[in-house]
Amino acid sequence: MDEQSLRVLEYERVRELLLAHASCELGKERVRAMAPLTDLREIEQRQAETAEACLVIEEQGGIPLGGIRDIRVAVDRATRDGILQPQELLDIADTVYSARRLKFFFARYRSRFPLLNEVATHIYDFNALEHEIRAAISDRAEVQDSASPELAHIRSSIRVTHSRLHERIDQILHSSAYEKMIQEPVVVRRSDRLCVPIKAEYRHAFDGLVHDTSASGATVFMEPASVLALQNDLRELEANEKHEVERILTALSHLVRRRAQELHATLHALGIIDFIHAKAQLSRAQKAVRPRLNTQGQVALRGARHPLLQGNVVPIDIHLGKEFSTLVITGPNTGGKTVTLKTLGLLTLMAQSGLHVPAADGSGMAVFKQVFADIGDEQSIEQSLSTFSAHIRQIVKIVRRIGRNALVLLDEIGAGTDPTEGSALARALLEFLTRQHARTVATTHYSVLKEYAYSHPEIENASVEFDVETLQPTYRLLIGIPGSSNALTIARRLGLPKAIVEEANSFLGAEHVQVEGLIRRIEEDVRVARNEREAAESIAADAEKIRRRLQQELDQARERREMALAEAAGEASAIVRKAQEEARQILAKLREQSRENRDTNQAMQSLKQLAAEVHEEESKAQAQRRPAPQPVEPAPLSRPPRPGDTVTVQPFAGRGVVLEMNEGGSEVLVQMGAMKLTVPLSDIQVVGAPKPRPMPSLSSNTMVAKAATFGIELHLRGLMADEAMLKLDKYLDDAILAGVSSVRVVHGKGTGALRNAVWEFLRKHPHVSAYHLAEQCEGGTGATVVELKTE
Incomplete structure (x- = not known):
């Protein structure tokens, strides 16, 4: 680049x-x-x-x-x-x-x-390197005692020697024998040795070595002879410590080197x-997006923002390379044309650097082999180059180096010289770049280039919208509409006398005045159309918000309904469990009394009745837990509902049975599972007359007992596959004897091995008609619902 x-x-x-x-x-x-x-x-x-x-x-x-x-x-x-x-x-x-x-x-x-x-x-x-370092170096970046046994021994000896040394010096400082000799009872360090301050007149009376003298000469700092050996030992230990630390650091450094x-x-x-x-x-x-890239030189930026501008940046739309290869942006110099060039150029460089670009989703960008830009005043003061010369030097470099797949950005092309020659040079340069198949965006205030762009099939006009009311650019790029200089309008609004403005206007040709007026009308039409589009988009956005809110409310209503049904299913399951407990109590009573052969018939009769109730409640519980099947709906009956009729309840998208109607006939009491609801007559539809409920077929005392005590759920979690299959085989036999049509096998989630074994067993079992994973509320992937053949 x-x-x-x-x-x-x-x-x-x-x-x-x-x-x-x-x-x-x-x-x-x-x-x-x-x-x-x-x-x-x-x-x-x-x-x-x-x-x-x-x-x-x-x-x-x-x-x-x-x-x-x-x-x-x-x-x-x-x-x-x-x-x-x-x-x-x-x-x-x-x-x-x-x-x-x-x-x-x-x-x-x-x-x-x-x-x-x-x-x-x-x-x-x-891991090994880190372990070795942390074993030797503390979090305070110090070599630890535990770095080696030798270092631990040396440092232990240092501490003992240091303690003995201070203890001996302390005895000297507080000894009555030396009281008059000591200048001050403190320990000082001189020449890396511990010394005591002795009055100069007692230097020969005190047994020790002089290491230093005070500035006044009144005090000498002496090492007591009694600690000389201890200090020598300490210096030797410290030297050994330094050597051992160096050895440890060297070993760790070698580990790093390897x-x-x-x-x-x-x-x-x-x-x-x-x-x-x-x-x-x-x-x-930057709230940036990943651009769609291509090598066809096509740019389609929507809502692009210059990444370096702060504050409220007006996004712009830029497209180039599909219908036209060159874009000529005209209009006043204050209109933000340069920002448009820099936005396109910088976003191209960012995209080709792997950076996302600050633009709207769906923006597309081309991958260019070369990006050239001649923007702003790049003249060299040292070389005394004029603005025109500086631009020409850059343009010469572009012309010499340009290839086929290039993006060229030219700011105020042909500026800095005579307008006639400058516009001619600009036109020739645009022709050259177009023949080179470059993608070019150029800004200019030359009107002749607007006409040239209209006549060339590969070149398109564009302008940056300018608000003549506020005398400020809006920074919106209008592709297909050439820019108007608005010089006379701006001059008049800034206070130039009307007579001068009118005289200046008279010097313009009639055709020029007509063209400028047409451009202004087109700009106004575009502004109105954009405002209407933005208003429509705002309305659409509001409608989408309302749709999302209503959808959320609908989802919440469905969730509440499902929770109510789940609660009802729980109540039904509780009834089943209670009935099973009563059945066990009856069986216990039956076994107790069978030896005396008393009241057996009465107990068996109670058991039969309870078995029927268990079967009915069990069916209700399963119906509440499982998603409702999708049968073919029978044709609605064209008559008012009566107690016992089966009806559909529209607000709940479910079925129920009519229990009673109020006196006016406007409301109906309906039972849906374990719930009793009072609903308006208009919300229900009769789909069936009452049917007699069949009693379960119980052919023997054994079947009655099994039906009463049979649990519709089997737990296999924690068992080995072989043990689980034996338990499952016996359980299915008991289920068939009990006349149960559906059971639930809990195998847990885990690795899925036990579930696979269960499914393989069920696939081959002669009395299994179907099986599937349970609903989320029943255990999800941790349980399987098994449908048994009833005939």
Whole structure:
């Protein structure tokens, strides 16, 4: 890419924005090296990485990049047999720990974030190295006593010797024998030896070595002879400590040296991940989108915003390269034409750098091999070049270097010289660029270029809308409409006498006046149409909000209905459990009395009646828990409802049985499962007359007992497959004997192995008609509902 073009488009400022989002120097270094790419596949890869990192931020709150240090200097020094200091080693341990955590993070979500996980696979494992460093170096970057047995022994000896030394000196300071000799009872250090301050006149009376004298000469600092050996021992121990610490640091540095290549590869991966994360953070900060890229030179930006402008930025729409290859933007110099050029140029560079662009969803951008820009006053004061000469030098460079797939942005083309020659030169340059198949956007205030654009099939006019009422540009780009200078209108509104303005207007040709008037009318029509479109879009947005609110209310109503049905199903299940308990009590009573053969018939009769009730309540509970089947609806009966009729209740989209009607006949009491509801007559529809309820067929005392005590749920969780199959086989036999049509087998979720074994067994069982996973409220994937053959 052309460096001068990157500079005038302020690409470096985008790098600065990105730097603020990088977490460590590794990522910042990659930001500084960022440059626009030209290969479509590589750009798409970078765009996809940015989009995936945005997803990480959205779903996980960000990428865990804390604790990463730039340890490359330390690693390189270790490779040259340098001895690393404790802080450097601690930084290495912290970095490899953060790297391991990052690799684990992406491995956990590898299917969700495959691109970032691929980068993270280049992070190596340094568990052993980290363990060795942390065993030797404390969190305060100090070599610990536990770094080696020898160091622990030396430091223990140092502490003992140091304690004995201070104890001996303390005895001297507080001894009555030396009281008159001591200047002050304090310990001072001179020449790295512990000394006591002795009055000068007693220097020969005090047994010791003189290490220093005070400035006044009144005090000498002497090392007592009685501690000389202890201090020598201490110095020797400290030297041994230093040697042992150096040995430990050398050993750890050698460990780092052996893993230097893997460490550099890991740091490279960490830098890439930090760089990608920074791009995603910038994307979210700018509310940017991933553009649709192409190599056909087609640009279709919607709602594009210049990324460096602050405050309320007016978004613009730009399209180029499909119907026309060159866009000529005309109008007054204050109209924001330059901002349009810079927006297109900078967003192109951002997109080709793998950055998302601040624009609306669905925006499309072309991938260009070259981007050239001649914007603003780039003249060199040192070279004493004029504005025109400075522009021509850049244009000459563009003409010499341009290829087929190039974007050229020219600000005030042909300006800075005679308008006639300047406009002619501008026209010739646009012809050349069009023949080169370049995509060109040029701004100008030459009217002759408007006419030229109208006559050329590859060139289109455009203008930046200007509000003559406020004398301010609106910054909206109007493609297809040439700009009007509005010079006379602006001059009149700013206070120039009307007579002068009218005289100036008379000097203009009639055709020019007509064209300018036509342009202004077209601009007004476009403004009105845009306002109407925006109003329509606002109405549509409000309607969508209302639709979403109503849909939410409908969903909430459905949820309340499902909760009510689930509650009713729970009540029915409670009734079943209570009935089963009563059945067990009756059976116990039956067994107790059977030996005396008393009241047996009465007990059996009670049991039969209870078995029928159990079966009925069990069926109701299953109906409440399972989704309602979709049978063919019978034709509604054309008569008023009567008690016992089956009816559909419209508000609940379900069926019920009529219990009674009020006196006026306007409301009906309906039972739906365990619920009793009073609903208006208009909300129900009769679909069937009452039918006699069949009693369950109980052929023997054994079947009666099984029906009464049989539980419709079997728990297999925690069992081995073989044990579970034996239990399931017996359970199904009991279910068939009890006349049950549906049961639930709870196998748990786990790895799915037990569920697969259950399903394989059910598939081959001769009395199983169907089976499926339970509803979410019944256990979901942790349970299977089994339908049994009843004939």
